[in-house]
Amino acid sequence: MNKQLSLFDNDPNAQRDFFTRKREWSVAKHRIILKYLQASCYNLAALSDTINYIDGFAGSGEYEEGAIGGIEEFIKNSPFWKRYEPNFSDKDGSPIIALKTSRILQAEQRVNLRCFFVEENRERNQKLRDKCSAVGEGLGYKIYPPSGFEEILDNLMVDLGQGLSKPCPSLFFLDTFSPNGVGFESLKRIAEYQINFGGELFILFHNGYLSRQVGNAMSEKWKQQGKTTGDTFAKKVDSFFGASSKKAWRQKWEEIKRTDSPPQTFAKWAIEHYKQKLRDECSFKGVVSFEIKEEFNSVAPKYHIIACSRHPEKAFGVLLNDLVYEENKSLFFRDNFNQNLSEFLEQDWQRENQDQLKILKPHITRILADICSEWTLLDDAMTRLILTLDREGILSMGKLKRKQYRSEVFIPLYQKGILEAETVGKQGLPRLTDRVRVR
Missing domain, CATH: 1.10.10 (Arc Repressor Mutant, subunit A)
Known part of the structure; x- marks a missing residue:
């Protein structure tokens, strides 16, 4: 079997390696994006003839190596999707999945799905441009110059309404590699837009990486090396949680250390605390989360996906619930290499x-x-x-x-x-x- 790369590797090249080969837990995310984009656009088409899709951490658009049994296998076994012959590939990243979905919706004359891509890394940004130009002809999309998501946010919020008589519903997918990418104040701006004009916000919540950042911020090791180093980590965590949580996360960390609680205790507290802040401070009516695991019996998830909406009943309680259920079920298939087939447990x-x-x-x-x-x-x-x-x-x-x-x-x-x-x-x-x- 191929070795799976760790998302939380200490290796400074870990982020670069992440875009080399798609892992199973990235496949799950991409299947959910594909299915939710289609279901949501069908649902929202009654409200608007245009929907915006925003990928805040787009990557290069394509992995060098796909995961066997990923998007292609799903399409082949889906009576709904295979009728479109959309030419999805196991190597496709989320931007290309979105553009290919946009083409399907365009052919159906159902809704215009406009795509906005942000990628900070110059090399990946150029690869993204090359890939999108090859598959996106005739589609509405924009790739911003290499910049961080928060640097682009002002321009992005203006662009969402460009060319329209009124702003339309927007689906934000913020797949940040670490807690550093999006501060809580930026989420408030996105929430304000969606409360007024509709749409959903999806945030990847990387529990392990966040706990590591908090540990570094509170570590005596970094404090001994100088106040500046410890403060840098702390400021990143403060930005991620928001100003109102500066005291809360520090107190929780000290409490966990004092009571010698299990390692996952802080991660579990953090995600529930974060979700409650999204309800209280961003005024989302519905905030839900679900795990993305590597195997069904994994002790801890690779990450959570948090979803926020002003209309959670249809968006999450109906559309998303069963999509996530099917992804959970897919973890219970095990490859039988001797018989060259997949066995359901x-x-x-x-x-x-x-x-x-x-x-x-x-x-x-x-x-x-x-x-x-x-x-x-x-x-x-x-x-x-x-x-x-x-x-x-x-x-x-x-x-x-x-x-x-x-x-x-x-x-x-x-x-x-x-x-x-x-x-x-x-x-x-x-x-x-x-x-x-x-x-």
Whole structure:
């Protein structure tokens, strides 16, 4: 097997190596981008004939080596996607995936997907230009001169409305390699735009790299080498979390050291703290997160993806939940090299689903007492349950499929008499379009 490169390698060439070969956990991100772009654009087309896609850390557009079983395998096995013959490649990076999706939408005359790419590194920026010119003819896209995302942000915000009678919904994907790339104040500006004009914000939250930066900022080693070095790390973390968290993250780190807590404790606190700030200070109605793992039994994820929206019910509770569920399921395929096929670990997968149900069941009566206190469409109640479980840190989005919430949660509660239904279907069970409430 090929060696997987570590995203959090101490090697200064780690970022360069990251763009050499696509890893499985990058494939998962790209499949989600592909599927969500299509689903979201179909959904938003009723509101606007133009949608903006912004890739804030675009890379070179193409990896030197793709991951076997990545985008190409997904397209081949998808009745929906293979009908378009979009010529996706396992080597494609997120900008090229976006442009090829834009061409499909253009051919359907459904919506105009305009793409904006930011890449700071000069060499990768030039490669991106070369690659986009080869696949993007006739499409609306812009590549900014080599600069950091925050340096470009003023111009970008102006460009999002250029040539339009009014600004349109915008999908931001901020795949920063480290916590240094986007400060919290910049996220507030993006949030303000989206509250006014719509769209979603996706942020890759690299738990391990953040914890390392915090450790460096608080390390006696760096303090002994001089105040300036320690302050540099601390300022980066302060910018990432925002001014209101300067005291909070330092106190949490000291508490963890004092109580000798497990290594993942700070990372878990950090992501929940960050999500709450996005709700409180950026006024996003919905903020959810999900893990991207290397293997299904990995102790810790490679990173989280945080998604923010002003309309999370359809965007996340419906569209994104099942996309993430399918990505989680893909981790349970194991290559059988002797027979040259992929084996699905059915027992492990079923055990994973049962474990998720065990986690949520102690909380379900309390949550439904709130969201189903009045007559509520079963479909809407499922959506609100998914978002509530994630917000309370009980079960992150995508751990169960929507139909499982109906069959494994709502129907058993109805059969036990805990829920009542205003109407039912031919089988005597509430349908998605029936209204339910707690007795």
